[in-house]
Amino acid sequence: YQWPSPQYDALELTLYEGQSPTGQIPADVTEECGSRVSQDGPPIAAEWLRLAYSDMATHNATDGIGGLDASIFYEFSRPENVGAGNLDTLIDFANSPTTLVSRADIIAMGVIWGVASCGGPPLAFRGGRVDAFEAGRFGVPQPQEDLQTHIEEFKLQGFTQTEMISLVACGHTIGGVRNMDFPNIVPSPDGPNSTLADGFDSTIQKYDFTIVSEYLAGTTQDPLVVVPNVTLRSDLKIFSSDGNVTMKRYRFHTYESMNSPTSYIRTCTSLLERLINTVPSDVQLTEEIVFLPFKVRRAEITVINDNQLILHVDVRIQWPAGIVQNITMFWCDRRGPSANCADGTFWFELGDPASRDVVVEDNGGAGFVLQDTLIAPHVAFVAGIGAAPPFQFEWTAIAGVLDGTADTVPQVRMTDMSVPFTSLVPAPAPAIPPPVNRTLTMTLNTSLPAVPGYTFYTTPIIGFESIMLDFAVENGGVHFELNFQSVNDGADEDFTLSTFGKKALPHNI
Numbered sequence: 001y002q003w004p005s006p007q008y009d010a011l012e013l014t015l016y017e018g019q020s021p022t023g024q025i026p027a028d029v030t031e032e033c034g035s036r037v038s039q040d041g042p043p044i045a046a047e048w049l050r051l052a053y054s055d056m057a058t059h060n061a062t063d064g065i066g067g068l069d070a071s072i073f074y075e076f077s078r079p080e081n082v083g084a085g086n087l088d089t090l091i092d093f094a095n096s097p098t099t100l101v102s103r104a105d106i107i108a109m110g111v112i113w114g115v116a117s118c119g120g121p122p123l124a125f126r127g128g129r130v131d132a133f134e135a136g137r138f139g140v141p142q143p144q145e146d147l148q149t150h151i152e153e154f155k156l157q158g159f160t161q162t163e164m165i166s167l168v169a170c171g172h173t174i175g176g177v178r179n180m181d182f183p184n185i186v187p188s189p190d191g192p193n194s195t196l197a198d199g200f201d202s203t204i205q206k207y208d209f210t211i212v213s214e215y216l217a218g219t220t221q222d223p224l225v226v227v228p229n230v231t232l233r234s235d236l237k238i239f240s241s242d243g244n245v246t247m248k249r250y251r252f253h254t255y256e257s258m259n260s261p262t263s264y265i266r267t268c269t270s271l272l273e274r275l276i277n278t279v280p281s282d283v284q285l286t287e288e289i290v291f292l293p294f295k296v297r298r299a300e301i302t303v304i305n306d307n308q309l310i311l312h313v314d315v316r317i318q319w320p321a322g323i324v325q326n327i328t329m330f331w332c333d334r335r336g337p338s339a340n341c342a343d344g345t346f347w348f349e350l351g352d353p354a355s356r357d358v359v360v361e362d363n364g365g366a367g368f369v370l371q372d373t374l375i376a377p378h379v380a381f382v383a384g385i386g387a388a389p390p391f392q393f394e395w396t397a398i399a400g401v402l403d404g405t406a407d408t409v410p411q412v413r414m415t416d417m418s419v420p421f422t423s424l425v426p427a428p429a430p431a432i433p434p435p436v437n438r439t440l441t442m443t444l445n446t447s448l449p450a451v452p453g454y455t456f457y458t459t460p461i462i463g464f465e466s467i468m469l470d471f472a473v474e475n476g477g478v479h480f481e482l483n484f485q486s487v488n489d490g491a492d493e494d495f496t497l498s499t500f501g502k503k504a505l506p507h508n509i
């Protein structure tokens, strides 16, 4: 890893901080394995896991088409995707994707956040999934199908019969079956359309081995095992399809073992990682995204107090609790003792400068280098637009160009990945628009206060919430970019065009 790695940086931020660069905080929704329905009801995490499986389940290992590609969002009206949890999941994730973190990546992260929030294992994450913007093939298993059909379906998804048994047990450990979705499996004493759910095991908010232990003990209440209509007992058909060998097996060294808490978790870790990594064969996933103990989250040359140019850097540092550390930042500019900039634009020393234990963070020796041709990305909120939904918003995007820059005025590429609220109405299923891409040429804006050495340009930006902006300018054939600027990340709060420049700098550590 070396900074800047825009895709890695964005995936890492979204995965580990649970917050997308557009200011959405999707991971919080599943905090403490919470439920939407009631305090001890089926958890939101279960809805996210089921949706991820249903999205992946249409993968065809023979021709490599389909997989975890977010096509599920266009497939809700199919009988194989019955489930109130699906639309709720779409709403949870609607405005979190960005140009560098796809809808399908968010679905995969949902499995990781959800499983972890219910006490399950940490799962490795790789990014780079590519979204489909239309429905794909059919193929999500349904309870009434016969065993042979299930075996064929899982084989197409890339799983053997043994793996099918384990994967179903790895899914049906949180959540359950709802009356409103499957009244033929879960009848409700309260009448039709009840949110009442029967859990797969007695610990529906815990990602644990209980699904297996209760099945083997004969005490299970899993509706897909005990429903009176034997045709609908898909879990029973699957779990017992090899004479219960897989469910009973305990072999410490294999990933097929299910019959102990630790071997269950080990098997499920491996299978759930395969689930989220089952993507169309032409999609290349990134390396594993690991947490960065030292991260430059944002670095920019920008403007404060109308006319002062500053270098603004946000860093995130991990260090053991209770230990006091100093961080010293060094930087160079066009003047002063470090004017040659041989060590990069900025770098850091961590630790107690008085002692010898100083760690230098200099981007692996390269220094953190910032160009100063195109600077000061600001996005100023202007107003909400429209009297009725879907509401849009207007912002003004601002960038400064170094005087003497030869060729063109800057341009902004705007990508809006939002799912407007009105498109979520399921009639018969939500119609989610594909991302909006627009390239806007900025115009000279002399009404902004002068900042010596720079000329400023602006352009209006109109859209919904999940907007990312990529600024670019050419100078003598060289291309300069300021990428992945959000209109909505909270960084420019309280900033309007009339008070050009950020007012206060967060500098507390």
Ligand code: HEM
Pocket (backbone or CB within 6 Å): 042, 043, 045, 046, 047, 049, 050, 053, 082, 083, 084, 085, 141, 142, 143, 150, 167, 168, 170, 171, 172, 173, 174, 175, 176, 177, 178, 179, 181, 182, 234, 238, 275
């Ligand atoms: C033959 C294969 C499968 C069948 C027939 C099946 C069927 C079902 C059914 C009927 C429900 C109830 C949904 C509702 O009431 O809204 C359900 C829920 C669920 N399924 Fe499966 N499933 C299968 C495989 C899997 C797999 C492989 C996973 C994940 C690894 C999984 C994860 C879940 C989860 C987490 C829920 C709970 C959802 C909630 O509580 O909101 N399922 N499944």
